[in-house]
Amino acid sequence: MGEQTISRRARLRAETTREIKEIALRLMAAGGPDAISLRAIAREMGMTAGAIYSYFATRDDLITTLISDVYTELVDRAEAARDAVPEADPGGRVVAWAQAVREWALANPEGFRLIYGDPVPGYRPPEGGAAREANHRACGGLTGLVAAAWPQAEALHDGDYDWSDFDPDLVAQVQGEFPGLPPAAVALALRVWGRMHGLVALEIYGHIGPLAKDPAALYRAEMCDLVRSLGLEPPA
Amino acid sequence: MGEQTISRRARLRAETTREIKEIALRLMAAGGPDAISLRAIAREMGMTAGAIYSYFATRDDLITTLISDVYTELVDRAEAARDAVPEADPGGRVVAWAQAVREWALANPEGFRLIYGDPVPGYRPPEGGAAREANHRACGGLTGLVAAAWPQAEALHDGDYDWSDFDPDLVAQVQGEFPGLPPAAVALALRVWGRMHGLVALEIYGHIGPLAKDPAALYRAEMCDLVRSLGLEPPA
DNA sequence: TAGATTTACTACACGGCGTTCAATATCGAC
DNA sequence: GTCGATATTGAACGCCGTGTAGTAAATCTA
Numbered sequence: 001m002g003e004q005t006i007s008r009r010a011r012l013r014a015e016t017t018r019e020i021k022e023i024a025l026r027l028m029a030a031g032g033p034d035a036i037s038l039r040a041i042a043r044e045m046g047m048t049a050g051a052i053y054s055y056f057a058t059r060d061d062l063i064t065t066l067i068s069d070v071y072t073e074l075v076d077r078a079e080a081a082r083d084a085v086p087e088a089d090p091g092g093r094v095v096a097w098a099q100a101v102r103e104w105a106l107a108n109p110e111g112f113r114l115i116y117g118d119p120v121p122g123y124r125p126p127e128g129g130a131a132r133e134a135n136h137r138a139c140g141g142l143t144g145l146v147a148a149a150w151p152q153a154e155a156l157h158d159g160d161y162d163w164s165d166f167d168p169d170l171v172a173q174v175q176g177e178f179p180g181l182p183p184a185a186v187a188l189a190l191r192v193w194g195r196m197h198g199l200v201a202l203e204i205y206g207h208i209g210p211l212a213k214d215p216a217a218l219y220r221a222e223m224c225d226l227v228r229s230l231g232l233e234p235p236a
Numbered sequence: 237m238g239e240q241t242i243s244r245r246a247r248l249r250a251e252t253t254r255e256i257k258e259i260a261l262r263l264m265a266a267g268g269p270d271a272i273s274l275r276a277i278a279r280e281m282g283m284t285a286g287a288i289y290s291y292f293a294t295r296d297d298l299i300t301t302l303i304s305d306v307y308t309e310l311v312d313r314a315e316a317a318r319d320a321v322p323e324a325d326p327g328g329r330v331v332a333w334a335q336a337v338r339e340w341a342l343a344n345p346e347g348f349r350l351i352y353g354d355p356v357p358g359y360r361p362p363e364g365g366a367a368r369e370a371n372h373r374a375c376g377g378l379t380g381l382v383a384a385a386w387p388q389a390e391a392l393h394d395g396d397y398d399w400s401d402f403d404p405d406l407v408a409q410v411q412g413e414f415p416g417l418p419p420a421a422v423a424l425a426l427r428v429w430g431r432m433h434g435l436v437a438l439e440i441y442g443h444i445g446p447l448a449k450d451p452a453a454l455y456r457a458e459m460c461d462l463v464r465s466l467g468l469e470p471p472a
Numbered sequence: 473t474a475g476a477t478t479t480a481c482t483a484c485a486c487g488g489c490g491t492t493c494a495a496t497a498t499c500g501a502c
Numbered sequence: 503g504t505c506g507a508t509a510t511t512g513a514a515c516g517c518c519g520t521g522t523a524g525t526a527a528a529t530c531t532a
Contacts, residue, residue, distance in 0.1 A: 016509095033354065037489060049490075051510050059490060116441055118269065118354045129442055139447060159457050167447045190448055191435065191458045198434025199427065205352055206361070210368075211375060211403045212426055221395050222427045225465065252480095273518060285519075287481050295519060 017055050019045060024066055028110045036063070063114075063123050064130045070111040071134035077104050079141055090148040091232035097145060098196045098223045102216075105200050112204050116197070140173050142196075143189040147178040150185050152231025161187045188230075195226050253291050255281065260302055264346045272299070299350075299359050300366045306347040307370035313340050315377055326384040327468035333381060334432045334459045338452075341436050348440050352433070376409050378432075379425040383414045386421050388467025397423045424466075431462050 023044050027035045038059055039049045056062040081100030085092040105112040115131070129135055146153065161183040163171050174186055199222055202208045203215045212218055224234035259280050263271045274295055275285040292298040317336030321328040341348040351367070382389065397419040399407050410422055435458055438444045439451045448454055460470035 013508095032360075038491090039489065047509095048511055050492080050512080053491080054509055113354055116437070116443065118349055118441075124268075125442070129446055132446075135443060135447075157457070157461070159453070165449045165453075170447050187448070187454055187457065190444060190454055191461075194435030194438055194444075194454075194458060195431055196434070197438055198432070199430030201352070201437050202430055202433055205354075207352070207371060208426060208430075211371075211406050212423070213401045217395070217401075218423055218426055218430075221393070221423065222430060225393070225427075229461065229465065249479095274520090275518065283480095284482055286483085286521080289520080290480055 013055070020052060020055055020062070021066060021069065024062065025070070025111075028066075028114070029108070033110055033113055036066075038062075060123050060126075064126060067114050067125075068131040068134060070108070071115050071131040071138075074101065074104050074108075074111070074115065075134050075137045075141065077101075078138070082141070082145070085235075087148070089235065090145070091227040091230070092235040093148065094145050094192075094227050094230065094232065095220075095223050095235055097141065098219070098226075101196060102200050102203075102219055105204055109204050112200070116201060117205070136170060136173060139170060139189065139193065140177065142193050143174050143178065143181070143186055146185050146189040146192060146230070147181050149230040149232050150181060153188060153229075154182075154184070156229065156231055157184065157188050159184060159187065192226065192230075195222070249291070256288060256291055256298070257302060257305065260298060261306070261347075264302075264350070265344070269346055269349055272302075274298075296359055296362075300362060303350050303361075303366040304370060306344070307351050307367040307374075310337065310340050310344075310347070310351065311370050311373045311377065313337075314374070318377070318381070321471075323384070325471065326381070327463040327466070328471040329384065330381050330428075330463050330466065330468065331456075331459050331471055333377065334455070334462075337432060338436050338439075338455055341440055345440050348436075352437060353441070372406060372409060375406060375425065375429065376413065378429050379410050379414065379417070379422055382421050382425040382428060382466070383417050385466040385468050386417060389424060389465075390418075390420070392465065392467055393420065393424050395420060395423065428462065428466075431458070 020041055023041050024036050027040055038052050042049045042052055078097045078100045081096040082093045085096045163183050166186055174181060199219050208215050227234040256277055259277050260272050263276055274288050278285045278288055314333045314336045317332040318329045321332045399419050401419060402422055435455050444451050463470040
């Protein structure tokens with residue numbers, strides 16, 4: 001039954017799916033998250049709104065896919081920035097990760113809102129979150145940063161944690177990637193995540209912009225402080 | 237022209253306004269921020285949607301008022317929690333403020349989204365933010381916490397800042413309330429804000445919940461670390 | 473008290489939204 | 503060339519915010 005024919009249909013389908021997502025992202029970038037409407041997308045494609053239901057069961061399905069795509073892009077970016085700094089400079093890798101996230105967020109504020117805020121009017125994410133996998137990658141990446149600092153950081157952070165305090169999937173991932181790392185390091189990684197996230201979220205949602213003229217300097221200072229609290233040296 | 241009659245009309249009007257806001261908040265708490273629709277409110281009041289335009293020029297006006305009210309409530313709560321701890325324990329006051337914010341957010345997640353997220357479908361805040369005043373109070377409160385710690389904190393945080401780096405209104409407020417406090421302390425206050433905000437935002441939006449079983453412990457640890465980074469002693 | 477004016481509200485219309493569904497066009501499979 | 507799956511349409515339903523015209527009542531003026 002000719003592989004080509006099947007793959008041809010599949011290719012057309014994939015192409016249309018890609019176009020839907022692309023237009024959705026473009027509309028979002030142009031007019032905010034609520035500009036993502038099936039009717040607007042269809043209009044842009046010369047189709048009817050109902051036609052999209054051949055590709056996504058519902059609007060929320062489309063949104064969930066978008067979140068996953070965008071989140072993956074963000075994590076890719078963060079990992080790349082981190083890997084551009086040699087492993088011998090763990091503090092620099094932390095800062096690189098953080099800066100990459102902030103710069104991506106500023107360049108794609110709607111994407112940031114999609115991932116970390118209320119994405120779109122009535123959207124409710126599916127069970128387990130919209131982009132469970134990307135979320136795990138982000139958390140795993142942060143755990144890696146903490147793992148590299150753990151020899152120095154361990155003495156600075158106490159508190160007793162148990163593996164049962166965390167999501168089993170995450171635990172499996174961490175124990176696979178960083179054998180010997182204690183659960184307290186995962187707790188620290190989550191805290192680091194929160195610390196990286198806070199100022200960026202405030203900035204993206206316009207709470208800091210009016211008050212401080214140079215949010216980048218604030219963030220830089222905060223990240224240097226973070227690195228020091230991990231027992232590392234901040235980069236020059 | 238009878239004072240009473242005027243005040244009577246005004247009172248009825250104020251009462252209706254209050255009822256609109258109350259129902260809006262109830263709808264929001266019940267069905268998420270997007271459940272706030274003029275039609276739903278009017279339905280609940282036995283009115284027509286158009287009637288609400290006698291009280292609020294537009295839906296966004298109503299939302300802005302709600303944000304301001306809710307934000308004021310949050311700041312009230314935080315200030316009260318802070319003031320319940322003696323001034324002799326500045327670290328305890330910091331933690332009390334932070335805990336109050338987190339607990340309020342967990343109890344009123346929709347309110348938190350209203351303030352710190354995308355409030356509602358197509359809502360766009362007015363120039364200068366939706367609740368400029370409450371925002372200033374929040375920021376001022378944090379600056380006060382930092383001011384109390386500044387003797388110890390100053391040595392731990394460098395970086396040169398100028399008053400011109402910050403919003404003039406905020407500068408005036410700070411200089412009035414805390415004379416002698418340098419601009420670097422304001423920068424630190426904003427960073428503290430970000431640090432308090434990060435984990436709560438991640439938790440409210442469901443990014444941490446699935447990963448960590450006890451977010452409260454994480455937050456507590458993070459806040460103790462924050463207090464230490466201000467050169468203070470965390471509470472027992 | 474009688475008339476003029478302001479105010480609160482209804483009724484209806486407009487366009488936009490997500491979603492469903494029967495009918496139809498399209499096109500690979502045989 | 504015909505069959506059958508797939509993609510797409512077009513109309514409908516019930517939401518939504520927002521205007522506008524008209525009405526009824528409360529308030530002010532004389």
